[in-house]
Amino acid sequence: MLIVANWKAYVGNREEAKKLLATAKRLAGKTRKLSLVLAPSFPHLGLLAPGNRSKVKFAAQDLSETSVGPATGEVQGEILYDIGARYVIIGHSERRALGETDALIAEKAKRAFAAGLIPILCVGERERDEDAQYLAELRAQLSTVYAALSPRDRSRVIVAYEPVWAIGRRAEDAITPHDLAEMVLYIRKVLADHMPPKTAKAATILYGGSVEPGNARSLVKEGGVEGLLVGRASVESATFTALVKSLR
Numbered sequence: 001m002l003i004v005a006n007w008k009a010y011v012g013n014r015e016e017a018k019k020l021l022a023t024a025k026r027l028a029g030k031t032r033k034l035s036l037v038l039a040p041s042f043p044h045l046g047l048l049a050p051g052n053r054s055k056v057k058f059a060a061q062d063l064s065e066t067s068v069g070p071a072t073g074e075v076q077g078e079i080l081y082d083i084g085a086r087y088v089i090i091g092h093s094e095r096r097a098l099g100e101t102d103a104l105i106a107e108k109a110k111r112a113f114a115a116g117l118i119p120i121l122c123v124g125e126r127e128r129d130e131d132a133q134y135l136a137e138l139r140a141q142l143s144t145v146y147a148a149l150s151p152r153d154r155s156r157v158i159v160a161y162e163p164v165w166a167i168g169r170r171a172e173d174a175i176t177p178h179d180l181a182e183m184v185l186y187i188r189k190v191l192a193d194h195m196p197p198k199t200a201k202a203a204t205i206l207y208g209g210s211v212e213p214g215n216a217r218s219l220v221k222e223g224g225v226e227g228l229l230v231g232r233a234s235v236e237s238a239t240f241t242a243l244v245k246s247l248r
């Protein structure tokens with residue numbers, strides 16, 4: 001099982017960042033079936049990832065679609081890989097809200113693989129309408145990216161299903177495990193348009209959106225996902241510890 005801790009911009013100083021890494025190391029040392037990936041801000045990634053020898057792995061929260069060169073303010077996959085990131089979150093709804101399109105996210109997926117990073121592709125509908133337009137929205141988000149990738153890379157993408165209406169709220173606002181299981185089936189169906197059915201069935205799919213210690217276990221067990229992308233509940237040591245322990 002894979003737990004990705006998306007620290008977003010919640011962690012404001014180095015001491016807090018170091019403390020959260022120490023917590024993650026402790027938790028990772030105790031569980032064999034759990035893989036922990038931390039996604040700090042760029043500066044904190046540079047602080048924590050180099051020289052990391054623990055089982056904890058690192059993700060960046062985004063990468064540039066440009067290549068290394070004259071691109072002021074951009075951070076490319078090669079730089080992220082060099083400092084120790086092995087994954088990168090792309091297409092997070094908070095970045096889509098700033099104007100990122102599916103085409104741009106597809107470009108970022110290609111850049112990630114070229115730099116040796118595994119992309120964690122966030123997809124999810126903004127709202128649920130009655131005539132199920134949200135399924136078409138989800139299909140477009142997935143298909144644009146998969147169509148841009150080689151067959152080999154398609155099989156290595158990690159999908160994080162994060163319905164936008166469920167992000168940054170409380171456990172009561174998260175999706176129900178039953179509805180999640182249906183969405184996971186739908187996602188695998190879309191993936192099967194881009195790869196052999198067996199490969200689509202084996203794809204890693206995470207859920208994200210108001211995951212807390214109280215609902216993490218049922219979302220994973222009944223929702224049929226391989227893990228979770230956790231925001232708010234990942235930036236407080238006691239809460240994150242309770243969440244991870246609930247999954248053992």
Ligand code: PGA
Nearest residue numbers: 167168209210230231232
């Ligand atoms: P949340 O965020 O757990 O705070 O809802 C999840 C995410 O946006 O990745």
